Amino acid sequence: MKVLLLTILLCFCYGLTQAQNQGISFRNTSWETVLAQAQHERKPIFVYAYSPECHFCQEMAATTFRESSATAYYNATFVSYQVDITADTAFAKCHDIVSFPTYLYFDATGKPLHRSLGAKPAAEFIADGQAAFHPKQAFYTLQRRYNAGNRSVRTLYAYSTALTSSSQKQNLQAQVIDEYLATQSAKQLRSERNLRYIYTHASPRTDLFLIQHQDLFQPWYKSLEIQKKAERTLTNMAFTAGRANDTATLRRVRQLVLASFPDTVRANSLATINFLEGQRNWVSYARATLRFAQSPHADLYTLRKTATYVKYFGKEQGPAREQESLQLVAELLPLLLQRQKDYQNTLLYAQVLHLLHQETQALSVVQEALRLAQAEQEPAEEASTLLVEIQAAQK
Structure with missing residues (x-):
């Protein structure tokens, strides 16, 4: 009898585990029906707003939503509903949803309680649900x-x-x-609580404080981490100034560079590049990045981003300016490849050459991209398609 009871118990636990592994039990119905179910079950509502093309949505669906602790908490606590915002645009507009994944929490009557977003591990996702109450x-x-x-x-x-x-x-x-x-007083701003707050919250005032007082953050963050954070903050300021065509703010950014950054050449170059990106002045943007690429201060991210943006957006300024900006990028990409020759960078170079109608060189480069894809075990559909396009253009 004990063996039989133990077998039944194990089967029950296995079945429960299997059910949890199926993930959160989303109701495949309408919002109105979900409201009725929530009132009937006297449960609050969890809404997962997603897009089928969203990488982080796919990540959450494949991992956190299937993690046993998250599944157990959400299935026990909420009536859960998922909505494809690209299909149900009215729901997105009603609840001011502008990014994916977004998580909304309501009481049983549909009164909004809480909202959050982004890919996150199970513990943080459960904490979101708890925060609603x-x-x-x-x-x-x-x-x-x-x-x-x-x-x-x-x-x-x-x-x-x-x-x-x-x-x-x-x-x-x-x-x-x-x-x-x-x-907060000047003294209070230098407390650990406020310094951590300033480091993780973005506003004009926190940005300025972070750049001007980088040394204050060193007890709690690594020096390189602070440096990168300050650089990102600086480039965001320059980009915003460029988008507004605000040269006065750019001058203030340059003053900040002189006062707060040890490597003023690199910081000034990044400020210029990001200001021009904000202006969408693709020729000047490409030229500034090409100068930057020839210095020891250049980083791979900036070089690749410039090449990618010019490839996609260079056409905004007309055919002649597009060709001029692409030609500058064609000079930039070999410098990038000297430092990081991989499939993606080589493919990007081939694409730019193809846009410049330099088909003989583009053919050689795309063939090299295909060899690199094989060596790196990367899917090479883009390179294969480009190869066909280049061969057709040569006929």
Whole structure:
């Protein structure tokens, strides 16, 4: 009898595990039906807003949504509903969804409680679900307090943090961050809590503070990590200035470089390149990156990004300017390949040569890309298609 009971118990546990491994039980029905089910079951609602083409959505569906702890928590706690936002654009507009994956949490009546986004491990995903019921963390609870005029230090701190993961068109994060920082004294700003806050929150004020006080962050972050963060912040400032064609801000960025960056040549080059990218001035952008590529300060990311952007967007300025910008990129890419010769970079060079109608050289380069793809065990459909196009152009 004991053996029989043990066998039944093991079978039950195995069946439960198998059910959990199937993932979160999303209801394949309408939003109206989900609301009715939630009220009937007296459960809150979890909504997963996704796009079939979204890489991070696919990642979540294949991993976190099938992890046993996440499955157990969400299936026990929520009525879950998934919605393809590319198909149901009305739902996206209604709930101000602008990126994927977005997670929305409602009570059983459909009142919004919380929202979050992005690929994340099971523990963080479960914490999102738990935050929906926590007044100090739930996004919409904090939003209602803020909109009602609550500007307490606690509300500003919590709401600005929640806005980091809200992903909305009308995002007040920078405003709320600066309102919070305005409540802190110069001494308080240098506390560990606030330095970590400044490091992880983006606004004009945090950006400026980070660049000007990089040394203050060293007890909690690695020097190289701080340097890269400061560089990214600087280039974002330059890009935003370029998008607004704001040369006055670019001059202020250059002053920051002189005052706050040891490698002023590299920082100035990156500021210029990103300003021109913001302007979408593809010829000047390519020329500035080509100069940068010839220096010891150049990084592979900037070189590859410039080549890719000019390939896709160079046509915006007309055929003559496109050819001029592509020719500059054709001079840039061999410098990139000297430092990182792989399938993707070689394919990019072949594509640019093809756009320049330099078919003989493009043929040689795409054949090299195919050899590299085989050596690197990379799928080579793009190179194979390009090879056919080049051969057709030569006839």
